Amino acid sequence: MDDTARARNAALEALADVEPDRLRETIGDRLADAAVTPGVLSLVTARALDPDVHLGEVVDRAAGVQLIYEGLRLTRRLSHEEPWESAATPESDIDADMDVLAADVLVSRGFSLLSHTGAAAAAVEVVRAFGRDQTRRDRVGIDPDDATALDRNLEVDALELAVVAGTTAVGGDPPTELLEYARELAADYDGEFPPPGRALPETTADRIADISERAVSATER
Incomplete structure (x- = not known):
């Protein structure tokens, strides 16, 4: 099983007991089509730092990161679109x-x-x-570019959380350089993560391992 499937399945399993059925199905449909970049990055980080890590012990963390991101991303969309104002039918209102x-x-x-x-x-x-970002974004007269930048902070924060989750899973804290790398990864995306199957660059694990090794070497001097 690849990391994309691991992260998605763990997120779905964490919600298996949600009721009513319609709510669980709504969430399941959303996760089925979601980019799982944050969850995958948690797994890749843990394995890059400890090749012997048992991923079964990390998947819950990956799911947690993914679920928080998906929930906030949905909240962001709802706050921008305000679907109740455009709801054409009572059913549309219920969907919102x-x-x-x-x-x-x-x-x-x-x-x-x-x-x-x-x-x-x-x-x-x-x-x-x-x-905080969404409160600032909603201010009257905010520059559109500033509003876009505030929205994109969510992707940055989600990837930072992912490397924290992956690093702490193997008993450490992420060095500053690793958090900076997470921000670099987020900057490569235009406000949305790539579709399933293209979660992260192939060099991600090597970069994380290199950053960690250099951080350890620096502390040993």
């Missing part, structure tokens, strides 16, 4: 309400998966930063 519930469930379940890990504090900060 269901999306709000789905966003809440995604974020809360993601928190649950990360709450007892070394990535818990970073997960909290991602949500706080998202709230």
Whole structure:
């Protein structure tokens, strides 16, 4: 099983007990088509730092990162589109309400998966930063370029959280250079991660391992 499938399946399994059925199906449909770049990066990071790591011990962290990102991404879309204002039928209104519930469930379940890990504090900060950014974005008269930049912060924060989750899974904290690399990866995407199958560059694992080795060498001098 490749990392894309691992991350997606772990995210879906974490939501298997969600009720009612329609809500679970709404979330499942969203995850089935989602880019799983944040979740995959968590797995790639852990394996790059410790080739012997058992990925079964990391998948819950990967799922947590992915769920938080998906929930916030859905929240971002809903806040921009305001679907209730354009709802043509009562059914459309219900769909919008269901999306709000789905966003809440995604974020809360993601928190649950990360709450007892070394990535818990970073997960909290991602949500706080998202709230601050969206509040600033909604200000009247904000420059469109500034609004776009604030939106893109979510992708940056999601990849930073991913490397934190992957690094702490093997008993360490990410060096500053690794967080910077996560930001570089996010900058390569235009506000959205690539579709399934093209989650990360092929050189990602080698870059992470190299960054880690250099950070360790620097501390040993």
